[in-house]
Amino acid sequence: MKPAPSRILALDLGKKRIGLAISDPLGITAQGLPNLDRSNKRADLAALGSLAAAREVGLILMGNPIGMGGREGRQSGWVREFAAALEAYTRLPVKLWDERLTSVEAGRVLRSSGISIEKRAAAVDRLSAVILLQSYLDSLGTSFEWGSGPDSGEAGA
Secondary structure, rough: OOOOOOEEEEEOOOOOOEEEEEOOOOOOOOEEEEEEEOOOOOHHHHHHHHHHHOOEEEEEEEEEEEEOOEEHHHHHHHHHHHHHHHHHHHOEEEEEEEOOHHHHHHHHHHHHHOEEEOHHHHHHHHHHHHHHHHHHHHHHHHOOOOOOOOOOOOOOO
């Protein structure tokens, strides 16, 4: 019997680009992938579906742009609509994950690295997706809520 897909694909959805990151098969680390330049919803869904199939993705994680006060705004509704369309298209579960401060953190990291302003815009989307995915993976530890894996957490509270 073939094992179930085990990677997580993370998306940082923007108007012009979608930042992408993928987990390793064990769900421990996040690696950036080249951004997807947006064209139209149908083409974007097809490209993401192909990527998910090629990379053996079992879960898609999307950044949910919640405001600093914890409220969802208009952009969050737009992300939810895209997530529902992506879930229907790929037949994979799509989970929304709080992305507050991921773009801020990505910008800070890139500024401190000395990357040029021209290259920073595209790099921010990818790094935001990596930060988003890594925060999700860190929250799971090694006990996967969407798959199976060894439980290596400490006993106790």
